[in-house]
Amino acid sequence: MSDTATQAPATAQPLLDVDHVTIKFGGVVALDDVSFDIKPGEILGLIGPNGAGKTTAFNVITGVYQATSGTVTFDGTRLAKKKRYQITKLGIARTFQNIRLFPSMTALDNVLVGADVHSKVGVLRAIFRTPYFRRTERESKELARELLTFVGVDGRAEEFSTNLSYGDQRRLEIARALATKPKLICLDEPAAGFNPAEKQRLMQLIRNIRDAGNTVLLVEHDMKLVMGVCDRIVVLEFGKKVAEGTPAEIQANPVVIAAYLGAEEEDVDGAS
Numbered sequence: 063m064s065d066t067a068t069q070a071p072a073t074a075q076p077l078l079d080v081d082h083v084t085i086k087f088g089g090v091v092a093l094d095d096v097s098f099d100i101k102p103g104e105i106l107g108l109i110g111p112n113g114a115g116k117t118t119a120f121n122v123i124t125g126v127y128q129a130t131s132g133t134v135t136f137d138g139t140r141l142a143k144k145k146r147y148q149i150t151k152l153g154i155a156r157t158f159q160n161i162r163l164f165p166s167m168t169a170l171d172n173v174l175v176g177a178d179v180h181s182k183v184g185v186l187r188a189i190f191r192t193p194y195f196r197r198t199e200r201e202s203k204e205l206a207r208e209l210l211t212f213v214g215v216d217g218r219a220e221e222f223s224t225n226l227s228y229g230d231q232r233r234l235e236i237a238r239a240l241a242t243k244p245k246l247i248c249l250d251e252p253a254a255g256f257n258p259a260e261k262q263r264l265m266q267l268i269r270n271i272r273d274a275g276n277t278v279l280l281v282e283h284d285m286k287l288v289m290g291v292c293d294r295i296v297v298l299e300f301g302k303k304v305a306e307g308t309p310a311e312i313q314a315n316p317v318v319i320a321a322y323l324g325a326e327e328e329d330v331d332g333a334s
């Protein structure tokens with residue numbers, strides 16, 4: 063059961079609305095008429111067995127794929143045909159299943175890449191290092207350092223990202239995503255490769271991200287983490303939505319239990 067209270071009132075307008083989305087790749091229907099929404103301030107979990115369509119859902123929300131049919135609306139704006147950078151500017155950030163940091167940059171510079179998204183500094187201002195440029199640069203660095211502290215990677219700002227531990231690299235990716243000042247942050251398997259202590263720490267970080275005013279979409283295989291941190295969960299199987307509800311409802315749902323390897327209940331209970 064989630065020990066976090068859903069902060070969004072049930073009647074709140076969705077921040078993200080995925081409406082009857084279908085995505086086909088040749089003969090493969092990766093998402094089949096899937097609808098769900100996310101209210102502001104929610105932590106929504108998207109779960110399902112391998113190949114269920116979770117990453118495809120991320121990719122359609124972040125502009126990597128276009129829906130074959132159906133619509134995705136974010137904060138009142140239809141996302142169809144929007145480029146990835148436009149979607150980032152609108153306020154959606156993501157991390158990836160596989161770490162995608164810039165290896166030849168420091169931790170701080172990796173975060174600054176995220177902060178650059180909203181920069182209004184033009185080439186001339188940068189070349190001549192105008193007062194506006196210098197102020198913006200100082201503010202971005204301050205934000206980046208605050209974010210490194212927020213995710214728990216303090217004291218490593220000047221190190222190359224490849225010198226950080228695996229866990230710190232994953233947290234650094236989250237800091238970089240947060241640097242874009244998102245309204246919605248999409249985390250794709252953030253606990254992959256984590257030990258139990260790191261998972262506990264990650265759960266707290268996800269709660270802190272929400273408490274700082276963000277909305278969170280979480281794709282994760284670790285059921286204990288999902289059940290412990292999410293307000294609501296959507297379950298996909300073979301590209302279709304098969305269930306939606308609170309962690310308690312999902313754990314008791316026979317369709318979900320069947321989807322997870324024929325009633326290996328402890329997987330769904332999060333007892334693994």
Ligand SMILES: Nc1ncnc2c1ncn2[C@@H]1O[C@H](COP(=O)(O)OP(=O)(O)OP(=O)(O)O)[C@@H](O)[C@H]1O
Pocket residue numbers: 087090091092110111112113114115116117118119
């Ligand atoms: N670019 C693509 N071209 C063709 N098929 C694709 C493409 N992307 C995804 N698929 C297919 O769509 C289906 C859903 O894949 P997806 O990666 O979204 O699943 P997933 O739930 O994220 O799986 P996992 O938990 O293993 O990451 C799979 O059958 C996959 O092979």
